[in-house]
Amino acid sequence: MTNDAVTLAGALADRSAWRANRCPIGRALEVVGTRSAMLIMREAYYGTTRFDDFATRVGISEAVAAARLRDLTDAGLLERRPYRDSGQRTRHEYRLTDKGTALAPVVLGLFEWGAKYVSPTGRPPVDLSHADCGAAVQVVVKCERDHDVALNEVIVSPPPRRH
């Protein structure tokens, strides 16, 4: 066993006896498991709302942008709303929903990991800070009692039966 793994408890302890068939990670990746989907969410977090801006800033074709924006809208991460600039025809913009905003820890986690482990400089190209106090922003794994939790301090167990 590697020392970095979680501890599997109870009925999960024998890994050969079960498979992660209903895995929420797998379900999440059915929705946001492509590079372009994640980068469109990044753009939405940056405040991008318009079709042309998504395509240009992510660096994908209009066809791919259209398909991905439709997927993300159908899945409820973005909401399509009409708008009209003066003298122009009605167009649509894409706004974040609560479901879309709730994915931010994943995208911020990719930002941190990519900056530290994949970027040639080992440093992020932009700073993320907290508006209220100016301190650096980070993604952390904590328990509800506010302890930092390393991966090998996580216990994975079957949920209590619900009656």
Add this chain to the structure above:
Amino acid sequence: MTNDAVTLAGALADRSAWRANRCPIGRALEVVGTRSAMLIMREAYYGTTRFDDFATRVGISEAVAAARLRDLTDAGLLERRPYRDSGQRTRHEYRLTDKGTALAPVVLGLFEWGAKYVSPTGRPPVDLSHADCGAAVQVVVKCERDHDVALNEVIVSPPPRRH
């Protein structure tokens, strides 16, 4: 502007004047931007080390498992080491590196988001708890002064110049 977006500051404030060309999120996704790569990392966190177990538990073909394990090993998230069961020929197992373990907040973030927003029950199929105190484990966005940070409280600014 949507209220849920970050605030772009300084030279980044005019979004039309820059693009995220050196984006760490994009770089991260070049390494772990496929569903099978993320699910292999999930399995490594569960303690899976052997080729057959990765393929079976992720539910992918041996060819895909081999390609993905090679990618993740080449990228430094897993390390390939020889082992030998008694009476068998030498085989290889895949162990987590620090770089691989450091991706855990992303995978745990997908778990949380998928359980809440994509799973039919809205509940995780397994419980994650802290070995030391038993409290539930969660992925959170915090600042270094330990404040919770919502997405619309993040300021994205150019890093200070380094001399």
